[in-house]
Amino acid sequence: MHFTYNGRDLQCEEGLTISEALRSCGVEMGSRSFRLRRWRDEPHPLKETPSAWVTVNGVPDVNAFRTRIADGMNVESQSRWHPLSVAGKYAGAGFYYRHFTRSEFLRRIFFNSIRKVSDYGGNALNIPEQAGIEELSFEEASTISPDKLIVGAGRSGLGALAALTGSNGVLIVDAMPRTMLEANFAMEAGLVEKYGTLDALLKDAGAQLIEETTVIGAYPGPLFCALKQERKVLFIRPNKTLLCVGSEEIKPLFRGNDLPGVVTAHTLRRFPLYYKATHSALYIEDRELLPHLRILNASAHFRTIILKEQDESYLKELQTIFPASEIITGEVQAAYGARHVETIRLSGGRRRFLRCDLLVIAGRRQPRIELPSLLGAAMRFEESYCMPVPITDTHYRCDSGVYVCGSTLSPHLDTFSSGLNAAIAMMGREHAPPPTSASAVPCIAKAPANQGVVCFCLDVTARDMQWMASNGYNTLNRMKRFSGLFMGPCQGARCFRNACEHYRNCTGLQPELTTIRPPLMPVYIGALAAGWEEYEKGV
Amino acid sequence: MRKEYEVVIAGGGVYGLMIAHNLVMRGFGHVAVFEANVVGSGQSSRNSGGVRAQFGNEPTVRFMSDAISRWRRIPSELGYNILFSQDGYLFACYEDEDITKYRRARDVQNRNGIRTEWLEKEEVVARIPGINTNGLVGGNFHSMDGTLHHDAVISALYFSLRRDGVELVEHCPVRAVNSNGESIEVTAGEEQFTTQYFVNATASRVNELSSQLGLHFPVTPTRRELIATEPLRSMMKPMLVSLKYGVSIHQSLRGEYVGHTGVPEPENEDIKAGLDFLMRFSRDIIKLLPFLKYVRVVRQWAGTYDVTPDGSPVLGPTGVERYVVAAGSSGHGFMMSPAVGYWIADYIATGKVSDLLAPFLPDRFSRGALLDETLLSNSKVL
Numbered sequence: 001m002h003f004t005y006n007g008r009d010l011q012c013e014e015g016l017t018i019s020e021a022l023r024s025c026g027v028e029m030g031s032r033s034f035r036l037r038r039w040r041d042e043p044h045p046l047k048e049t050p051s052a053w054v055t056v057n058g059v060p061d062v063n064a065f066r067t068r069i070a071d072g073m074n075v076e077s078q079s080r081w082h083p084l085s086v087a088g089k090y091a092g093a094g095f096y097y098r099h100f101t102r103s104e105f106l107r108r109i110f111f112n113s114i115r116k117v118s119d120y121g122g123n124a125l126n127i128p129e130q131a132g133i134e135e136l137s138f139e140e141a142s143t144i145s146p147d148k149l150i151v152g153a154g155r156s157g158l159g160a161l162a163a164l165t166g167s168n169g170v171l172i173v174d175a176m177p178r179t180m181l182e183a184n185f186a187m188e189a190g191l192v193e194k195y196g197t198l199d200a201l202l203k204d205a206g207a208q209l210i211e212e213t214t215v216i217g218a219y220p221g222p223l224f225c226a227l228k229q230e231r232k233v234l235f236i237r238p239n240k241t242l243l244c245v246g247s248e249e250i251k252p253l254f255r256g257n258d259l260p261g262v263v264t265a266h267t268l269r270r271f272p273l274y275y276k277a278t279h280s281a282l283y284i285e286d287r288e289l290l291p292h293l294r295i296l297n298a299s300a301h302f303r304t305i306i307l308k309e310q311d312e313s314y315l316k317e318l319q320t321i322f323p324a325s326e327i328i329t330g331e332v333q334a335a336y337g338a339r340h341v342e343t344i345r346l347s348g349g350r351r352r353f354l355r356c357d358l359l360v361i362a363g364r365r366q367p368r369i370e371l372p373s374l375l376g377a378a379m380r381f382e383e384s385y386c387m388p389v390p391i392t393d394t395h396y397r398c399d400s401g402v403y404v405c406g407s408t409l410s411p412h413l414d415t416f417s418s419g420l421n422a423a424i425a426m427m428g429r430e431h432a433p434p435p436t437s438a439s440a441v442p443c444i445a446k447a448p449a450n451q452g453v454v455c456f457c458l459d460v461t462a463r464d465m466q467w468m469a470s471n472g473y474n475t476l477n478r479m480k481r482f483s484g485l486f487m488g489p490c491q492g493a494r495c496f497r498n499a500c501e502h503y504r505n506c507t508g509l510q511p512e513l514t515t516i517r518p519p520l521m522p523v524y525i526g527a528l529a530a531g532w533e534e535y536e537k538g539v
Numbered sequence: 540m541r542k543e544y545e546v547v548i549a550g551g552g553v554y555g556l557m558i559a560h561n562l563v564m565r566g567f568g569h570v571a572v573f574e575a576n577v578v579g580s581g582q583s584s585r586n587s588g589g590v591r592a593q594f595g596n597e598p599t600v601r602f603m604s605d606a607i608s609r610w611r612r613i614p615s616e617l618g619y620n621i622l623f624s625q626d627g628y629l630f631a632c633y634e635d636e637d638i639t640k641y642r643r644a645r646d647v648q649n650r651n652g653i654r655t656e657w658l659e660k661e662e663v664v665a666r667i668p669g670i671n672t673n674g675l676v677g678g679n680f681h682s683m684d685g686t687l688h689h690d691a692v693i694s695a696l697y698f699s700l701r702r703d704g705v706e707l708v709e710h711c712p713v714r715a716v717n718s719n720g721e722s723i724e725v726t727a728g729e730e731q732f733t734t735q736y737f738v739n740a741t742a743s744r745v746n747e748l749s750s751q752l753g754l755h756f757p758v759t760p761t762r763r764e765l766i767a768t769e770p771l772r773s774m775m776k777p778m779l780v781s782l783k784y785g786v787s788i789h790q791s792l793r794g795e796y797v798g799h800t801g802v803p804e805p806e807n808e809d810i811k812a813g814l815d816f817l818m819r820f821s822r823d824i825i826k827l828l829p830f831l832k833y834v835r836v837v838r839q840w841a842g843t844y845d846v847t848p849d850g851s852p853v854l855g856p857t858g859v860e861r862y863v864v865a866a867g868s869s870g871h872g873f874m875m876s877p878a879v880g881y882w883i884a885d886y887i888a889t890g891k892v893s894d895l896l897a898p899f900l901p902d903r904f905s906r907g908a909l910l911d912e913t914l915l916s917n918s919k920v921l
Binding site: 219 | 614691769838
């Protein structure tokens with residue numbers, strides 16, 4: 001495929017999106033965030049990152065992350081600078097509310113400025129007619145009523161399937177594409193030995209797998225609303241449900257954690273074409289499963305591995321997976337760079353710097369408590385996550401009637417056997433009860449510096465949270481309403497744990513759960529409208 | 540807590556806080572607001588922030604005209620920018636609707652100082668790019684209507700009242716009231732005390748305390764929901780209402796489209812978001828703004844309208860001496876709040892019910908003097 005970017009002639013393979021194509025040619029393309037005008041260029045595997053917008057064939061505001069490159073396309077970057085953006089960086093949290101309180105005339109100018117500055121989003125009226133882009137089409141919805149529903153085909157989901165051998169009427173859904181699920185399966189040596197392929201395991205468990213499907217809502221019934229490939233709505237009415245949703249990998253709080261080039265391991269697995277680095281580093285904050293890292297190694301050869309905690313046995317195993325990498329111990333404290341990460345700073349007696357143009361972070365997890373919360377499950381505070389998690393009884397059941405297992409409950413569990421036991425409990429058979437989180441590790445060893453971006457969607461920094469805490473916004477809910485925390489497209493999926501930990505640092509109080517709202521992933525209105533007839537049938 | 544107060548207000552929503560604010564401005568020193576949950580946690584943090592004077596009945600038009608001029612002064616009164624941007628409300632009219640209704644509504648509004656104008660089809664399309672033009676005839680437009688940020692208002696009131704020495708007690712509901720002629724005896728939390736005046740601003744729970752005094756107000760809760768989409772480039776400034784399709788939608792300063800339907804859900808107080816609304820709203824909004832097909836919903840939330848038989852609030856003194864009520868806002872309470880705060884405080888200070896407040900007195904139901912809002916809604920409430 002031949003295309004031009006800002007006048008340069010470039011070439012790429014077929015089937016890529018515009019941003020993937022640019023990446024594969026080594027061209028950097030990012031966008032600026034709304035308030036702080038910081039560079040960002042990171043697709044998120046499940047939730048939409050406010051994305052880069054480009055002008056295609058003269059038509060502005062085309063979403064580069066979602067549009068496929070076509071032969072002969074003329075792509076131009078659009079990156080605006082607005083006078084207000086200078087003020088935004090220095091004005092702190094809630095800066096809208098603290099200015100122009102006296103003059104109505106100035107307020108009117110101010111509001112128009114805010115509107116103009118929102119090149120944050122695209123122009124909906126453009127899509128999809130003029131730019132020669134294929135039109136989005138939505139399919140009608142369908143209803144499935146399986147006997148058992150398993151949400152999530154990760155480690156605990158595979159464990160659940162292993163327990164359900166010989167049964168039938170099982171539906172398992174996962175948000176990832178098939179290739180990743182097969183790779184997940186290949187990591188479980190025991191399953192590979194017994195079954196050989198994922199399909200064989202599914203057949204044995206009498207299960208149907210629907211991939212690239214995210215459960216976006218849970219309603220009384222239970223009725224689950226899921227979204228397949230963003231085009232089609234599925235209504236699922238199961239008899240029994242087991243949530244193996246696990247946890248989301250997130251980035252910790254440190255200065256520069258929002259720079260392009262600082263990514264989670266999951267993002268790298270999902271978008272390997274994006275990152276071709278010469279000095280890449282892998283930062284393992286918590287003991288990440290070695291098979292995961294083995295897969296990661298296939299897509300990126302790391303020059304340096306940074307371990308947060310010194311651990312001899314783990315070190316030895318890492319050396320077998322990454323023989324060519326240098327392994328050091330330390331904590332990443334800051335990342336520096338203009339448009340992209342260039343150097344990172346590590347902890348230590350003397351400040352240590354490391355050249356780095358790709359920092360991959362593994363092992364920091366945030367439990368996905370959205371679905372149990374939507375169903376009204378009671379929560380308890382889990383110290384090692386510094387977050388509320390659902391309470392389950394000895395049968396892995398939470399009080400809303402669904403079964404929950406895996407890393408959603410605690411970071412210390414063996415997720416495979418957790419899924420196995422939970423599925424057995426769901427079938428009403430003898431099982432090993434869930435271990436109580438007795439050996440809780442306190443979530444904050446020492447107070448981290450007041451730096452870094454907390455909310456990537458709406459530009460709320462750690463310093464903003466500190467300001468709010470010392471100015472009377474003393475609950476997470478008040479901070480949320482004042483600054484827009486958790487109200488962006490990701491709805492707290494990438495930042496809730498960081499916000500809870502930092503909140504506790506700033507105020508010393510235990511963070512409370514803010515209301516989780518559906519849909520759990522942004523969903524096209526057209527997809528919902530196309531599902532109306534099917535919905536009406538079920539009502 | 541003290542033993543005696545001048546005014547005690549039950550309910551820390553925008554009505555309660557505005558009344559407290561206006562009492563303080565009139566020099567009342569011992570005012571307390573008791574809230575069962577957190578200040579502003581009910582309807583006040585769940586509405587779309589619309590402010591309009593376009594109503595079908597004269598009393599509300601006059602009241603809202605007063606309220607809009609008060610909203611303009613609130614930022615300097617409270618020292619907080621509440622993002623009140625006056626870009627207008629546009630009621631789009633389609634050919635299969637009763638067009639005379641729009642003219643009659645305009646007449647009612649023009650007679651009372653509200654300069655609503657009729658826009659032709661081209662002018663409507665110019666203001667609302669992308670609107671469905673099939674059968675579009677024109678629309679009513681009042682440029683001084685607008686939207687504000689409800690969370691900012693609650694924050695502003697919270698901090699302002701704390702600075703002014705009002706006792707804002709959260710997580711402390713008023714449990715019991717008793718009238719002894721001289722004052723009202725109140726039990727809140729574990730404490731008991733007396734107050735000269737008691738204001739009940741607890742929305743749909745107004746009868747819990749009122750029944751203890753033998754009063755009953757015809758207020759019922761209904762559930763309403765809203766959605767917000769991903770942020771988009773700023774395209775639409777006014778708030779768009781379509782009575783034909785039963786939806787209203789506007790684009791916030793941040794670029795998100797926030798919309799809700801005019802069709803009420805069955806009577807209940809459950810405030811968890813529902814699938815029914817999401818599906819129904821999606822089906823209807825793309826009939827009005829077809830380009831929204833390609834825009835994504837990011838979140839959905841629910842709240843309550845506390846509804847009265849004529850869709851207007853019950854405000855002012857009741858049959859029990861010193862017991863004042865401010866509830867039943869039926870979906871347009873937030874926009875009325877600064878005027879509600881002012882005139883209720885005015886009544887408490889002077890003992891006289893002003894002309895603006897009089898049509899909303901609770902005893903209008905027994906007198907048969909209900910307000911008529913059928914002109915501008917297809918279901919008694921918008």
